[in-house]
Amino acid sequence: MKEREGVRGEGPLTPSRQSRTVGRLPRLALLLLCLLPAALMVYDALTGRLAAEPIKDLTHRTGTWGITAITATLAITPLRRLTGWNRLQSYRRMLGLFGFFYIALHFLVYLVLDQFFDWHTIVKDITKRPYITVGFTGLLLMVPLVVTSTRGWVKRLGRRWVALHALVYVTALAGIVHFTWSQKADLYTPTMYGFVLAVLLAARLVPKRRPLVGRGQPG
Amino acid sequence: MLIRRPPDIPSSEITPERAFLDRRAFIAAAGSAVATLAVPRAVSALVRRGAEASATRQRGDTPTPYADVTTYNNYYEFGTGKDDPAREARDFRPRPWTVEIAGEVARPARYDLDDLLRPHTVQERVYRLRCVEGWSMVVPWRGIPLRDVIGRVQPTPRARFVEFTTLHDPQRMPGQRSGVIAWPYVEGLRMDEAMHPLALLATGLYGRDLPNQNGAPLRLVVPWKYGFKGIKAIVRIRFVREQPETTWALMAPSEYGFYANVNPDVDHPRWSQARERRIGEFLRRPTLPFNGYGEEVAQLYGGMDLRRSF
Numbered sequence: 001m002k003e004r005e006g007v008r009g010e011g012p013l014t015p016s017r018q019s020r021t022v023g024r025l026p027r028l029a030l031l032l033l034c035l036l037p038a039a040l041m042v043y044d045a046l047t048g049r050l051a052a053e054p055i056k057d058l059t060h061r062t063g064t065w066g067i068t069a070i071t072a073t074l075a076i077t078p079l080r081r082l083t084g085w086n087r088l089q090s091y092r093r094m095l096g097l098f099g100f101f102y103i104a105l106h107f108l109v110y111l112v113l114d115q116f117f118d119w120h121t122i123v124k125d126i127t128k129r130p131y132i133t134v135g136f137t138g139l140l141l142m143v144p145l146v147v148t149s150t151r152g153w154v155k156r157l158g159r160r161w162v163a164l165h166a167l168v169y170v171t172a173l174a175g176i177v178h179f180t181w182s183q184k185a186d187l188y189t190p191t192m193y194g195f196v197l198a199v200l201l202a203a204r205l206v207p208k209r210r211p212l213v214g215r216g217q218p219g
Numbered sequence: 220m221l222i223r224r225p226p227d228i229p230s231s232e233i234t235p236e237r238a239f240l241d242r243r244a245f246i247a248a249a250g251s252a253v254a255t256l257a258v259p260r261a262v263s264a265l266v267r268r269g270a271e272a273s274a275t276r277q278r279g280d281t282p283t284p285y286a287d288v289t290t291y292n293n294y295y296e297f298g299t300g301k302d303d304p305a306r307e308a309r310d311f312r313p314r315p316w317t318v319e320i321a322g323e324v325a326r327p328a329r330y331d332l333d334d335l336l337r338p339h340t341v342q343e344r345v346y347r348l349r350c351v352e353g354w355s356m357v358v359p360w361r362g363i364p365l366r367d368v369i370g371r372v373q374p375t376p377r378a379r380f381v382e383f384t385t386l387h388d389p390q391r392m393p394g395q396r397s398g399v400i401a402w403p404y405v406e407g408l409r410m411d412e413a414m415h416p417l418a419l420l421a422t423g424l425y426g427r428d429l430p431n432q433n434g435a436p437l438r439l440v441v442p443w444k445y446g447f448k449g450i451k452a453i454v455r456i457r458f459v460r461e462q463p464e465t466t467w468a469l470m471a472p473s474e475y476g477f478y479a480n481v482n483p484d485v486d487h488p489r490w491s492q493a494r495e496r497r498i499g500e501f502l503r504r505p506t507l508p509f510n511g512y513g514e515e516v517a518q519l520y521g522g523m524d525l526r527r528s529f
Binding site (some may be wrong): 051052053055056113116121125126129131181182184185186188 | 287290291295299301302352354399400416470488489490491492496498501502503
């Protein structure tokens, strides 16, 4: 890993309080950006600005932001490789956690507002309706990823952490399938998400760039 | 112009048997909840039962606010979002308008809409509207019973179905520039359904002309069927011998049938139709067979298996 420049550099220059704050600004900005959709939903709900079917409106918005954050999470590594901007990596966890945050909200809206704890219907939905089965599976698969997202777990699991977190691809795919199957006729938006996901997955198939030295290329 | 309300007792005035049963179930639930101390489940069951019972009791069919009726529309000719039609149909001009009467009919002809409507008495009808998606509204329509118009154009005895077609004009209907469904939109009714007094050709709502986003200048309203049967911006009414190939039934035959009668016992493959969310209400209310118009229309379907002919 490349050493981050300036902020927490080693050596005689201890980073000043000010520069540390500056270093945290992008993170804070991203945090606020990720919270913005939720804040807007609360604002719209309190001021009566939701659609005529407010619960469906909240369901769609939480779902859309969830799949957006998950897609953004998956975009980090390809973007970092493309740009060489290694700082990007440090935002991946926050994006992933927000993906879970919005999908969990999506489920809570369904559970509390939409079905109002009507367990009979909920169990029937999850077991009988394929798009809900798939969506619910995607949500469940995120739980172990959230639990093991801390530094401690990353260290403890080592290589296995990477293997475990490959599950995020399954979650993303489940999300796209859930989105597509939930549509009546207009598949434009889920298709766009599917396309972006396909591009991001394809980007991972491109071999990593390694330094030329030691590759044993013919002279 | 005579505006008349049909002298029927709204079903809302009558407490259905289910409400009584619900109340008993509610007391039973309360009893057993205390007995088992299943506190969280009991609380939710109590709240739900209580709210449902009260929702059923005061099952007022209050008209849905004008703002919701005119901004929450499924009208793909003007976009697939619910709020698209209100915006995209703003500049649509519903006049002059020609309606073609075609097929098995004594005098096939093209009518100027105003000529077609002039001889008839406009009525006001407050109907429940149940969308196949699981939401519902109450709309005060204005219009002419379909049977009045059919009676005047005299279909031949060979006519067994009526087929309706929406305007196909991508210049004026921007949604038609995409291929999201096959254009033009086609809907249909069996002849006896079309002759039923509840079937309405609507020309207005809330006492004014039909807003563009609600299907101006002429749309069908069949209150005991799912909303998608209510074809908008009608330009052709054709009397035919065979069951018409209707848009949604062609598009997804396992999800949308030709009859599309509101039926709480036949689920859509992707969701239950047992309950519906009335726009403006929080908890879902039970969906009634034939959208609560069973007394009037159930006899049309005697001997039919409504699970097959959904």
